[in-house]
Amino acid sequence: AQKITQTQPGMFVQEKEAVTLDCTYDTSDQSYGLFWYKQPSSGEMIFLIYQGSYDEQNATEGRYSLNFQKARKSANLVISASQLGDSAMYFCAMREIIQGAQKLVFGQGTRLTINP
Amino acid sequence: GAVVSQHPSRVICKSGTSVKIECRSLDFQATTMFWYRQFPKKSLMLMATSNEGSKATYEQGVEKDKFLINHASLTLSTLTVTSAHPEDSSFYICSASSRPTGGQYFGPGTRLTVT
Numbered sequence: 001a002q003k004i005t006q007t008q009p010g011m012f013v014q015e016k017e018a019v020t021l022d023c024t025y026d027t028s029d030q031s032y033g034l035f036w037y038k039q040p041s042s043g044e045m046i047f048l049i050y051q052g053s054y055d056e057q058n059a060t061e062g063r064y065s066l067n068f069q070k071a072r073k074s075a076n077l078v079i080s081a082s083q084l085g086d087s088a089m090y091f092c093a094m095r096e097i098i099q100g101a102q103k104l105v106f107g108q109g110t111r112l113t114i115n116p
Numbered sequence: 117g118a119v120v121s122q123h124p125s126r127v128i129c130k131s132g133t134s135v136k137i138e139c140r141s142l143d144f145q146a147t148t149m150f151w152y153r154q155f156p157k158k159s160l161m162l163m164a165t166s167n168e169g170s171k172a173t174y175e176q177g178v179e180k181d182k183f184l185i186n187h188a189s190l191t192l193s194t195l196t197v198t199s200a201h202p203e204d205s206s207f208y209i210c211s212a213s214s215r216p217t218g219g220q221y222f223g224p225g226t227r228l229t230v231t
Contacts, residue, residue, distance in 0.1 A: 037222075043207055045160075045222035091159060101173070102217045104150070106159045 003027065004094050004107035011112045013082050020067070021077040021110050023092030029053075033095040034075040035104070036066065040088040048090075051075060079112075087114045119143055120212050122223035129200055129230055137195045137226045139210030145190035146212035150220060151183075154207040166193055167216065200230040 005024045013019040025034065032053045038046040051059045051066045059066045067076040079086055092107040119142040129135050139149055148167050152160040164180075166172035166187035174180045182204075184196040193212075197204050207227050211220040 043154075043209070043225040043227070045209060045211075045225075047219075047222075050219075097217050100216060101148075101165060102213075102220075103162060103165075104160075104211075104220060105162075108159050 003105045006107035006110050008110045015114050015116050018080045021090050023075045025073050025094045035093040036077045037091045038088045082114050084114050118221040120221045120223040122226050126227045134198045139193045139223050141191045141212040144214050148213045148216045149193040150211045151195050152209045202230045205230045
């Protein structure tokens with residue numbers, strides 16, 4: 001069963017608009033972490049934002065915020081005032097701790113294209 | 117801080133040869149390193165987890181004799197693709213963590229092409 005689901009293969013947004021990238025997850029653990037990464041065409045994985053399962057407030061990092069709906073098991077990424085440089089692949093990931101070791105499970109990714 | 121490098125960034129090799137990819141943590145001690153594989157337009161898949169000084173733990177379906185991982189020091193892990201074949205062509209990314217359950221810092225990736 002897919003543990004991390006990103007249902008939007010591609011998104012097209014006008015520059016300066018806000019965009020929401022969807023992510024739902026599946027886990028029976030009480031303690032887990034959720035991440036969003038940006039991967040430009042160069043291939044590097046750029047960490048954007050982190051939300052812990054016990055964090056009561058939504059995480060924010062500059063123009064990035066994470067809309068954490070724990071009961072719905074969703075962790076959507078919101079990018080405000082989008083810029084041309086935001087065009088990239090975006091991956092949602094969940095960290096599980098299994099027997100003292102961690103594992104990051106990634107979603108399928110969403111390709112975001114910002115149009116001028 | 118928390119910089120991870122990979123070398124080489126790109127490599128082309130002939131079928132049947134072996135290729136070694138290095139992953140280094142430049143400004144911290146990485147007790148745990150992770151190796152991922154990414155096919156074109158696909159997501160990252162964890163291949164194995166290695167802790168310094170011990171054998172790597174491979175994910176199901178990953179051949180440990182095919183993908184040799186060595187984590188001999190706190191700043192260096194290597195992935196050797198032995199007897200490479202065209203189907204091994206992929207983007208290989210490492211990440212490093214200062215603790216087994218700590219945040220992962222990703223390297224820039226290595227694009228392997230086997231001809």
